Amino acid sequence: MRSPSRRGMSADHVVVIGAGLGGLSAALRLVGAGRRVTVVEREDRPGGRAGILDLDGYRFDTGPTVLTMPELLDDALACVGEELSDRVELVKVDPAYRARFADGTAIDVITDVDAMSAEIARTCSASDADGYRRMVTFLEKMYRIERHDFIDRNLDSVTDFIGPSAVNALKLLALGGLRRLDGRIGDFVKDDRLRRIFSFQAMYAGLAPHDARAIYSVIAYMDCVKGVWFPKGGMSAVPAALAAAAADAGVEFRYGTSATRIETSGDRAVAVHTADGERIAADAVVVNADLPVAYRELLDPQYTPRGVKRLTYSPSCVLLHVGSSATFPDTAHHTIDFGHAWQQTFDQIIKTGQTMSDPSFLVSNPSQTDPSLAPDGKQTYYVLFPCPNTITGAHIDWATEGPRYRDEMVATLERRGFPGFGDAIEVERLVTPADWQAMGLAAGAPFAAAHTLRQTGPLRRPTLDPKLGNVVFCGSNTQPGVGVPMVLLSGRLAAQRIVGDRAAA
Numbered sequence: 001m002r003s004p005s006r007r008g009m010s011a012d013h014v015v016v017i018g019a020g021l022g023g024l025s026a027a028l029r030l031v032g033a034g035r036r037v038t039v040v041e042r043e044d045r046p047g048g049r050a051g052i053l054d055l056d057g058y059r060f061d062t063g064p065t066v067l068t069m070p071e072l073l074d075d076a077l078a079c080v081g082e083e084l085s086d087r088v089e090l091v092k093v094d095p096a097y098r099a100r101f102a103d104g105t106a107i108d109v110i111t112d113v114d115a116m117s118a119e120i121a122r123t124c125s126a127s128d129a130d131g132y133r134r135m136v137t138f139l140e141k142m143y144r145i146e147r148h149d150f151i152d153r154n155l156d157s158v159t160d161f162i163g164p165s166a167v168n169a170l171k172l173l174a175l176g177g178l179r180r181l182d183g184r185i186g187d188f189v190k191d192d193r194l195r196r197i198f199s200f201q202a203m204y205a206g207l208a209p210h211d212a213r214a215i216y217s218v219i220a221y222m223d224c225v226k227g228v229w230f231p232k233g234g235m236s237a238v239p240a241a242l243a244a245a246a247a248d249a250g251v252e253f254r255y256g257t258s259a260t261r262i263e264t265s266g267d268r269a270v271a272v273h274t275a276d277g278e279r280i281a282a283d284a285v286v287v288n289a290d291l292p293v294a295y296r297e298l299l300d301p302q303y304t305p306r307g308v309k310r311l312t313y314s315p316s317c318v319l320l321h322v323g324s325s326a327t328f329p330d331t332a333h334h335t336i337d338f339g340h341a342w343q344q345t346f347d348q349i350i351k352t353g354q355t356m357s358d359p360s361f362l363v364s365n366p367s368q369t370d371p372s373l374a375p376d377g378k379q380t381y382y383v384l385f386p387c388p389n390t391i392t393g394a395h396i397d398w399a400t401e402g403p404r405y406r407d408e409m410v411a412t413l414e415r416r417g418f419p420g421f422g423d424a425i426e427v428e429r430l431v432t433p434a435d436w437q438a439m440g441l442a443a444g445a446p447f448a449a450a451h452t453l454r455q456t457g458p459l460r461r462p463t464l465d466p467k468l469g470n471v472v473f474c475g476s477n478t479q480p481g482v483g484v485p486m487v488l489l490s491g492r493l494a495a496q497r498i499v500g501d502r503a504a505a
Contacts (some may be wrong), residue, residue, distance in 0.1 A: 002353040007494055008500030009470060011284035014273045015260045020048025021484060023244040025076045025491025026286045027251050033499040037251045038280060038462030041259040044329055045236075046243035048288065049446060050484075052236035055427040057375045058323035061235040063267075063446065065364045065382055066334065068222040069485040070229050073238065076488060080249035087241035089232040091369055093303065096228040098332035099197050102340040102418065107193060108332070111227040119198070135188035135198065138175065140220035143260070146218055151480045155458035155492050177215040180420040183206075184214035188240030196338055200360075203386060204482060206314025206450025208346030213484060216451065222485060230333065230369050241481075259289070262298045262471065269471045281493050284470040286494050291461055291477035292442035292449075303467050312455065313389045314350045314447035316433035326424030327379055328365075330417060335363045337416050345386075353392040355405060361385045385409055390433045390444035393464055398434035406430050413446035415462070448476035456481075463493045472497045490497070 014030050016023045020040035043051070049063035056068045067090070074084045084090070095108035107123045110116040113136055120130040149165045150172075176184050185198045199209035201219035229238040247253055254274075262285055263271040269285045287294045292311060297302040339345065341358035347356040364382040374380045379431040381409050385405075387393065410422040433444030441448075461477045465471040474494035476482040 005489055008496075009284060011470060011498050011499055013038070013282055014284045014286060014498060015280055015282040016286040016288060017038065017262075017272060017294070017326055018048055018475075018486070019043075019046035019239065019243060019253065020288045020475060021050055021242070021256075021495070022476075022487045022491040023048070023288030024246060026472075026489045026494045027246045027475055027491075028076045028182070028242060028249070029079045029492060029495035029497060030286075031246060031249045033252050033495070035499065037246075038254065038282075039246075039251060040254045040259050040280070042255045042273060044255050045240070045254070046210065046255075047239040049441075050239050050386075052234060053321060053429060055429060058233055058321075058322040058378070058380050058398055058427055059373045059470055060323075061366065061452045064235055065366065065485050066223060067120065067229045067231065067235060067484060068226060069488075072485055072488045073242070074304065074501045075489070077245055080245055086239070087245060088237050090229045091232065093228040093369065094228050094461065095332055096223055097197075097334045097336050099193065099336060101193055102338065105193070105329075107197065108351065109197060109202040109224055110206055111225060112224075120189075120191075124189075124194060128189045128194055131188040131190070132387075135185065136225055137201065138188065139217055139225055142172070142175060142177065142215065143218045145175075146215060148413045150216075150457055151218075151486070152489055153494070154463055155460075155479055155498060156462055156464070158458050160458055172215065175214075177213065179214050180210060181214050181216055182209040184217065185209075185220075186447060192342075193338075197336075197340065200259065200336070200338075203315065203346070204447055206312075206350075206445075206447055206482070208343065208454070210343055210346070210351060210450070213264065213453070215284055215456075218443055219483065220267070222483075228334070228384050230366060230382050231372045232370050232372070234370070234373060236365065244384055259298060261489070262287075263298065264303070264444075264468060267467060277302050283474065284498050285470065286498070287473045288475050288491075290441050290474050291475060294439050294473070299468075299471075305461075305466055308461065311442070311449045311477075312452055313391060313445040314445035314450045315386050315391040315392075315445045316436055317446065318433070319431040320385075320406060321431070322381040322383065322421075322425050322430040323374060323419070323427040324379045324381055324424045325426055326378075326418075326420060328417070328418055329472060331363060331368075331470070333365055333369050335365070337363065341455070349386050350387050350392065353395065354386040355393075355396075356385065357385050359385055361409075361410075361412070363413070370447050383409060387433065392435050393433065396433075398432040402430055402434070404431040405432075433504075439479045442477075448482045451481055464497050470498075 201213035258275040338356035437444035474490040
């Protein structure tokens with residue numbers, strides 16, 4: 001049985017709560033299908049988590065820094081007759097990452113298969129280079145199968161896999177999709193450094209590579225094979241472009257407007273109320289606010305599904321934005337620095353609620369690609385250290401721990417190839433799990449609900465509310481999941497609930 005999204009619903013005026021990437025994706029598809037759309041956004045600009053921070057001439061992305069699958073942006077813009085290239089200039093990030101290891105070695109992640117094979121042969125072995133090529137074939141197969149039946153599709157129950165989809169489910173099993181991710185990657189490459197490079201992405205899904213299933217290898221496919229891009233002006237240029245195209249197509253944006261309540265009558269939403277006392281009548285509501293928080297703050301408790309209260313969340317992160325006078329020649333746009341520890345690191349941040357005793361971390365240097373993000377001769381750095389969320393790490397008082405941990409982060413950077421990092425800081429902003437929570441993210445987890453087996457596919461929160469027939473959710477806590485590509489697809493799935501599959505395609 002296919003999802004009810006195929007039929008759509010009768011809804012002339014749709015109110016979208018939140019101008020994040022998911023809400024913007026939905027708004028473009030809805031207005032393109034002839035619906036009247038009003039977007040209410042509490043901030044004074046679009047973007048949600050993909051926001052921007054201006055500090056004394058330095059410009060920082062506040063959320064995602066990795067853009068993959070840009071064709072999904074074109075897919076959304078095509079609904080209003082536009083192309084991404086008309087709005088945003090994208091630059092290919094090459095290498096996609098530079099991976100540095102505790103033994104002093106480094107491996108560049110290059111998305112050209114031949115060039116990456118040569119890099120692996122140079123840094124690891126010829127047999128691992130051959131294994132890498134076989135792994136790419138495996139990843140491509142996994143992605144093709146998952147995209148149609150498990151990612152880009154509304155799923156309401158496991159019965160949605162009855163029929164033709166069952167064949168692809170069996171193909172996934174045959175490919176080892178439910179085996180452990182690190183073990184499946186290890187079938188192709190033996191060097192431990194390569195296994196880390198092609199499995200660390202599981203953290204974005206809230207899982208350790210030794211716990212995640214191989215179905216999540218598609219995340220590595222998206223960035224390590226399909227490629228990483230950076231928009232000129234920063235990641236916030238993407239939501240700005242989507243919002244501008246939506247506005248030109250007729251979407252009404254209400255910035256600086258906080259939604260406070262979704263008014264209901266029976267099993268329907270009838271209006272959205274705002275903090276300034278306005279009542280906006282609606283035939284349907286798309287909620288791009290963080291799903292657990294939206295249920296708690298916007299809807300009567302009777303509508304909150306029991307599963308929402310039992311969600312397991314991904315780790316959080318401490319983020320340090322730095323405007324600096326220093327340049328570090330050995331870094332790439334994205335540099336991942338791996339410590340000696342691996343399984344222990346994930347156990348600490350996911351299971352025991354501790355900060356990493358031997359950190360692995362990400363440093364992005366976007367001004368290396370786009371110098372306009374910093375004053376002349378200066379650099380911007382985005383330093384991300386994974387850490388426990390505010391549930392697993394409930395004992396951590398970030399008001400006092402934050403400044404201490406900031407100093408620890410700087411000291412770690414200086415030991416790991418960033419000499420003089422602290423002295424070169426001109427401006428900075430620290431963001432802790434407590435800050436993420438204050439921004440409206442449940443459990444202070446910017447990576448949302450973890451992709452455990454009980455929170456994956458048809459078992460992840462559906463886009464359609466189970467009790468309110470015209471309230472639809474999008475964003476990283478809904479299907480298909482976390483990450484920029486998945487959030488864009490969640491907007492597509494949300495629009496399909498309202499206008500039907502074909503109209504929102």
